[in-house]
Amino acid sequence: MRLWHEQLLxxxxxxxxxxxHRECCALRGNGWGKNHRTVNYVFNxxxxxxxxxxxxxxEEMKRRGYKNDSLWEGPFYxxxxxxxxxxxxxxKKSSTDENPIxxxxNQEYLQECIQNLAEKGISL
Known part of the structure; x- marks a missing residue:
């Protein structure tokens, strides 16, 4: 499980x-707080x-014409x-205008994500 760098979406x-999308749904649901080394930082x-x-x-899914269950667009869902x-x-400790979220x-993580995709045969 991994959250790709925002610039790659x-x-x-x-x-x-x-x-x-599926991973975000899982993390927001029963996966919230469950240990997984690549995404543990989200629980901080x-x-x-x-x-x-x-x-x-x-938003990117919609831009491409994909449909999602609109219930996920509510922050409490x-x-x-x-x-x-x-x-x-x-x-709690939430800021709406941080970039990246x-x-x-950071740039190191961006390069790590690009390398991970390259290892899967995906070049950007």
Missing amino acids: AKLPRQQLLGQ YSPYKLYQYHMKVI RGKACPPFKSEQLI YPEH
Whole structure:
């Protein structure tokens, strides 16, 4: 599981973009707080940051003509099997104007993501 660097979202092939949507859904749902070494950093922040990132994924999906369940566009939604986030969970240490959303998505991480895609035979 990986959250691709934000700058790559518009360049991701269909399979990786749709996979990113599924991973965001999983993390927002029952996966919230579950240990996974490549995405543990998201749990250091408000779930609202994951929502913001997920909205970038959804915006790119829409730009390409893909459809998604509009329920995911609500910041409190966590899927059918999870209770919604409470407002205090989303507000905690949340900033709406940080770019990138996650400070971990720096230039080094961008290069790591590009290399990871190259190893899968995907050149950008």
